Amino acid sequence: MEIAVVLVILVALGFDYTNGFHDAANAIATSVATRALTPRVALAMAALMNLLGAFLGTEVASTVGSGIIDAPQGISGLMVVLSALIGAIVWNLVTWWFGLPSSSSHALIGGLVGAALASSGGVQWSGVLEKVIIPMVVSPIVGFVLAGLLMIAILWIFRRGRPSKLTRGFRHAQTVSAAAMALGHGLQDAQKTMGVIVLALVVGGFHQGFDVPWWVVLISAGALSAGTYAGGWRIMRTLGRRMIDLDPPRGFAAEATASAVLYTSAFVFAAPISTTQTITSSILGVGATKRLSAVRWGVAGNIAVAWVLTIPAAALSAACAFWLIHPLVS
Template sequence: MLLAAVIVVIAVAVVFDYTNGFHDAANAIATSVATRALSPRVALLMAAVMNLIGAFLGTEVASTVGSGIIEAPQGMEGLAVVLAALLGAIAWNLVTWWFGLPSSSSHALIGGLVGAATASAGTVKWGGVVDKVLIPMVLSPVVGFVLAGLVMIAILWIFKDRRPAKLTRGFRVAQTVSAAAMALGHGLQDAQKTMGVIVLALIVGGFHQGTDVPWWVVLISAGALSAGTYAGGWRIMRTLGRRIIDLDPPRGFAAELTASAVLYTTAFAFAAPISTTQTITSSILGVGATKRLSAVRWNVAANIAVAWVVTLPAAALCAALAFWAIHPLFT
């Protein structure tokens, strides 16, 4: 019975990873597609491959998610908590995908873990939530916005005497590299979150000790995220690529370069599970503001900001409801 429950939880974790992929595919490629640097299918294929590679670059974030957010009870009770967290995160991912809102799959998963643990009267490690989730959640968009604006100003100054047509062609080529870097960072960050949840399920089920991530967990997490990315998230891609600002190749390059730098820094230096969605969106806003403030469609940005704020409590509520629904099956 315990083994069957662990297998079910792992299967649902893979489903979450897949929804994370198609929900967040826009993070890596929306700017490149919007500027016509890459065709949609080529961009999706490139993003899927780089997501796959990025998932093998580290497990620090996985350790944070698996052991730094909640302390789940052993046995069936703990597996019910993990399963409910995943169901809550999936539900919120699908809601925001349907409305084309680039919310954070990462924060949906964190919110799900907190909500399910609270519903079960379990232990939430609030210090870890604050240090590794809430503080980076506030800081990473600010850093992305400011840094992207500075990078864009530097580009405008360095290339001020170049012909616009030649400059556009050059930055379309450069965007191939920056989009690949962004997709690599997405794989590095987001695949690890699913790894952490699977390891947590194995631990509470009694099939694993410590926070090391088995190779097969890395493999299935990377594969599911990559497959979901290739399936694409066209609704959200339209929001990021067209509705916030009218991007050109230099601004697309600056946004992707900045966002990927923030993703790598937080993953390797702080082991913080930040939102790739927030990072790229704030970077797009930053480069747009250098054009002129009116170039940014702030009403769209405001809707996205609301989704960011609501994601943690909404996913927590979904997970709590899921726990109360499935708990009788795990007793």
Template sequence: MELAVIVVVIVAALAFDYTNGFHDAANAIATSVATRALAPRTALLMAAVMNLVGAFLGTEVASTVGSGIIAAPEGISGLVVVLAAILGAIAWNLVTWWFGLPSSSSHALIGGLVGAALAAAGTVQWHGVLDKVIIPMVLSPVVGFVLAGLLMTGILWMFRHGRTRRVTTGFRHAQTVSAAAMALGHGLQDAQKTMGVIVLALVVGGYHQGFDVPWWVVLLSAGALSLGTYSGGWRIMRTLGRRIIDLDPPRGFAAETTASAVLYTTAFAFSAPISTTQTITASILGVGATRRLSAVRWGVAGNIAVAWVLTLPAAAAVAALAFWLLHPILG
């Protein structure tokens, strides 16, 4: 029975990973597509490949998700907690995708873990949630906004005497590199979250010890995320690439460069599972504000902010409901 439930959990985790891919594809390539630096299908293929590569660059974030958020009970009850958490995250991903809102898949998964654990009267490691989730959730968009604005200001000063057409063409080519860096950072961050959940299921099911990530878990997680990315997320792509601000290549380059730098720093230096969605959105807002504050469509930004705030409690609520429904059947 436990083995069958573990298989179901792994399949559900990979399904979440797939939804994460098409939900967050916009994070990596929306700016490049909006500025016409890359054709849409070319951009998706590049993002899928770089997501795949990025997933193999580390497992520190996976360890945080697997062992630093909740302490799930062993056996069937623990597996039901993990399964309910995944279902809560998938549900929120699909809702926000339908409405074209770039919410955080990462925070949906973490909210799901917390909600399912609370429903099961399990242990939530609140210090881990605070240190690794809440604080980075607040700081990463602020850092992205400020650094992107500073980088864009520097670019405007450096190229103030340049010919507009030549500068635009140059940054359009440079965006190929910055978009690839962003996609690599997305693979580094987001594939690891699925790895962490799968390892957590293996541990509570008694099929794995410790939180080292087996190679086959890395391979499956990387593949599912990459396939999801290639399938595309056009609804959210339109929001990020066009509805927040009309981007040009220099601003697209500055936003992608800043966001990818924040993703790498938090993954390697702090093992923190931050939101790629929040980071790139804040960076886009930062570069947009250098044009003039009125150039940013703050109403759209406000709707995105509401989705950010709702993600953790909404995913937690759905996960708790899923646990109450599943536990009498599987537990």
């Protein structure tokens, strides 16, 4: 049993690492695209802020660990968690290869649901609806609208400013907004791995309740931070350049809006929302204030397809993993 728990924890950290390099673009793509930060400086800053953000709370971890599925005790429960992680990793790697900014969060949720269904286990559908599906629909809409409104306010407030001076000023401001976005990414995404590790400890009989031990916070934060520093250049190009040509004011507005939505969802609703969806919709919102044709809607459409497919695709991958693994240990 001890070996199985250790294996699940190691795979969870592997998922956390892929989450980091897959979602690194969330925090820094706009800052790199507008030349507010160089890529390596941006990655180092994002890795540090991811590390710090992981220590800001554990509410989302509790939701992931106890509010999505009812995993059975013992080795069967560990196989469910392991299969969920494998399904999420597979989908992360597929979307990374094609440069699609899909949600690592939803890949993990989909993996948990798919593995639970494959094992004939219980899925807390009310929790999935309230904490995953509704936020998945609402958060991009909120990000799009608020980012557009903030950009309109910036355009009006600085309408008489000198363009060159404003560009320099907003490049400096983007350093702060990118750091805030990376902090929010650490707050949200590291907690999802914490929740899965605690779930593995509980079903393995090594932990009671869903309070997160300090060492789980530490290793989850470290794996996410290391993955972030490894970078995610394919997805960074999609968010920073292919979808819209960003300038510093729009980059600032997108990052500031997305980070505010991340903090609100974590601290107020304990909802594991997607950092990818939030920043992408915010970029679309600021881009639409320029003119609708400024957004490359074909690229945005491909991203939307990946969003829709993430949960079912990760669920199917996790179910297949369970069907392959379970006979080996039963």
